Amino acid sequence: MPEGHTIHRLALDHVRDLARQPLQVSSPQGRAVETARVLDGRAFAKVDAYGKHLLYRFEDELTLHVHLGLFGKFRRQASPPEPPVGEKRLRMVGDRWTVDLSGAVACALIEPDEEEALLARLGPDPLRRDADPERFVAALRRRSIPIGAAIMDQKVIAGIGNVFRAEALHVDGIDPLLPARELGDERARVLWRTMAKMLADGVRERRIVTIRDARDKPVTAGRAPKGEGPRTRADRVRHKTVHVYRRRDCHDCGGPVETYPMAGRTVYTCPACQPAGSAGPSPTPALADGPAPTLDLG
DNA sequence: AGGGTATGGTAAT
DNA sequence: TTACCCTACCCTC
Structure with a gap:
């Protein structure tokens, strides 16, 4: 593990x-x-x-x-x-x-x-207080390899493996094949925070936990006031299961999970949640701003 | 008993 | 890209 x-x-x-x-x-x-x-x-x-x-x-x-x-x-x-x-x-x-x-x-x-x-030989480790997320952002900017290969490179970010690769890219709606440098700085910072959160939760709970921000999911009950877009939920959904890693169907949408080798390992991705060429939805200020999350390892 | 697989990484080709 | 190393477990024969 x-x-x-x-x-x-x-x-x-x-x-x-x-x-x-x-x-x-x-x-x-x-x-x-x-x-x-x-x-x-x-x-x-x-x-x-x-x-x-x-x-x-x-x-x-x-x-x-x-x-x-x-x-x-x-x-x-x-x-x-x-x-x-x-x-x-x-x-x-x-x-x-x-x-x-x-x-x-x-x-x-x-x-x-x-x-x-x-x-x-190691890049920044999100679980360490001394980690500098900007080193990660800069490393992605320099690389034309797919983002799914880049985050497996311990020199780009230290501590990510095949499970977190699959799960983090899925949660952020990123196509693993997207060239790293095309992710963009803001989305790179969001991805860092996603991975930092998942890793920290994993330390605390002794297992991999994914937390999906459900803000983009339309509210099913009630009707949106006229003139406004569909209402969205702001709550975060905790999953004590993986969404795509080693799954046949996506835990979120039920669609088939696609697999192919990348960087010597099998990538698991949901083409519906992570469309080809997708860099994920636009980061919200709430996710993109603020200090990088840290974990007190006292 | 034997084969396939696994959350990783390196060195050779 | 491939070969190879490390070990345990689970499945099939």
């Missing part, structure tokens, strides 16, 4: 469960034995999350870098733990909780220069 929200949630959970106490660290699978040996008996003070990367700040300036990749998983159990089952790359045992890591792409100590290079 690893997109940005999962990674930030893990950082919070691991600080809560394991920080500031000496940990028993081992590598049952045997692929990170040296890393485990160095960290064994040490404590970490905090965990920094950048996009899909985790950085555990251990004593003595030691940093453990973890990237889950597609298959990586953390599992938690009460201490003392059961004997490891399966391919456990790293086991961290604290006084109350034990966390096992399996399937990760990266699980190793990194030096400051390597970390610098890593962070240089």
Whole structure:
């Protein structure tokens, strides 16, 4: 389940469960034995999350870098733990909780220069307070690749994966094939806010939640006063389900979901809600203005 | 038992 | 663009 929200949630959970106490660290699978040996008996003070990367700040300036990749998983159990089952790359045992890591792409100590290079490869992460949305806007302006490929590029925006790509573009009514630079700055800012909100909700609720602004939906009951357009609802609709990702039919309109490969992954899009060439409806001032949303990750 | 699939990313072609 | 890596789970045979 690893997109940005999962990674930030893990950082919070691991600080809560394991920080500031000496940990028993081992590598049952045997692929990170040296890393485990160095960290064994040490404590970490905090965990920094950048996009899909985790950085555990251990004593003595030691940093453990973890990237889950597609298959990586953390599992938690009460201490003392059961004997490891399966391919456990790293086991961290604290006084109350034990966390096992399996399937990760990266699980190793990194030096400051390597970390610098890593962070240089990442664009702004909407879940971080220090994120600058204008870097995202500027990056889109520079790219002729489809918007659906651009937001999967971690250098453009860090933390978005295939689910959020499908869902965010759908919520904003954007055709994934639209060239990134044709989105326009205002709509790019709206898209940033959509993704920031979805990611933040995902951290809080431990799952992907989409929130659709229903303002453009005509009110079915009642009649519009003469001379005025149809009345619209201003309420926001929360969906604890995806709208298009891995669905056959669109959750909003019921029409068939279209799929095709883009940037090495399958795109899911609703041609009715996201017509060809669409950059989405004009942003309303309420959505386009104001400071970028932030999340207190205290 | 074996195959297909998955929310990711890199390196080679 | 493709090949390949990492692991678990679910389906079919």
